[in-house]
Amino acid sequence: MSLTRRQVTTAAVAAVPLGLAATGTAQASGSRRSRTLYIAGDSTAAQKYAAAAPETGWGMAIPFFLRKGLAVANHAVNGRSSKSFVDEGRLDVVLGAIRPGDFLVIQFAHNDEKAEDPTRYTEPWTTYQDHLRLYVEGARARGARPVLATPVERRRFDTGGKAVPTHGEYPAAMRALAEQERVALLDLQALSLALWQELGVEGTKTYFNWTATEQDNTHFNPPGAIAVARLVARELLRTRVLAPQDVRRLDQVIPESWITWPQAAA
Incomplete structure (x- = not known):
């Protein structure tokens, strides 16, 4: 379905947590601006609403691992690829x-794979990398830091009980791009497969x-x-995207009850 720019803007605003709006209010009052972690991605990271519960995107849990002054703006949307998100x-x-x-975490591939x-x-080594560059260059042009995240793995095992990869050449293509462009890489594909x-x-x-x-x-x-968000937070710390004071609870149990599913915006 083709969306107008106004519809996209409205949907994006609805996806931004209330805490981000509060940050904007603080900026207007002249106080020191807090940084924001933006997420561009697909359904594995996206905000879910009451009708979809218990389905949960890792972007809903990442705030539990970040200090209170670091806001999260989750723009990930179900069914999007690196291409359709741009288009x-x-x-x-x-x-x-x-x-x-600010920071921009970029995680795509699940839907890029749908030939x-x-x-x-x-295509992993051409148009996938081309589209990812738009995110990287766009963030850098605005003084923000881009962060590439390989796609979280699906649950798939072979007959011997070995977890098997499902994303083909896309993770390798992203790893190569991160090295070429000197962008921090969160290797969620490898880490989630191991988990x-x-x-x-x-x-x-x-x-x-x-x-x-x-x-x-x-x-x-x-x-x-929660488990994947913990991987994300640890990787943000390991790659020095975030400082030790920016993260919290890395080794603490996060209650499932902390996850909530709001009603979808009208």
Whole structure:
């Protein structure tokens, strides 16, 4: 479905947490501006609403691992690829809001892989990298720091119980681009694959959106989203994107009850 720029802007504003609006109020009053972590990505990171519960994007859990003064603006949207996110004007919305000192975490590939859909498909070593450069260059041009994140792995095991990768050449293409452009890389694909292997075939079911009526091996429930958000926070610290004082609770249990699903905006 084709969206107007106004519709995209309205949707993006609705996805921004209330805490970010409060930050804007503080700026207007002349106080020191807080930094913001922006997320551009797909359904594995996106904000979910009441009708979708218990499905949970890792972007909903990342604030639990960041200090209170570091706001999160989650612009990730279900079903988007690096290409369709740009074509719908969503990157324009992010770049229109991002400011010097902010961060932009970029995670795509799940939908870039869909060769049957020309509105979303990108080829790993050409158009995928080309589109990712738009995010990197756009953030840098505005004094913000881009951060590439390889796609979180799906839940898939072979007959011997080994967790197997599902993203083809896309993670390798992103790793190469990060090295070429000297961009910090959060290797969520490798880290999540290792975590799924550690948890095993049965254990991973408690991290994905498995319900009485659905067996979803792509999207997370609260424990899964919290676990992946913890990986993100640790990687942001390891790569020195964030300083030690910017992160918290890395080794603490995060209650599932902290995850909430608001009503969707009208």
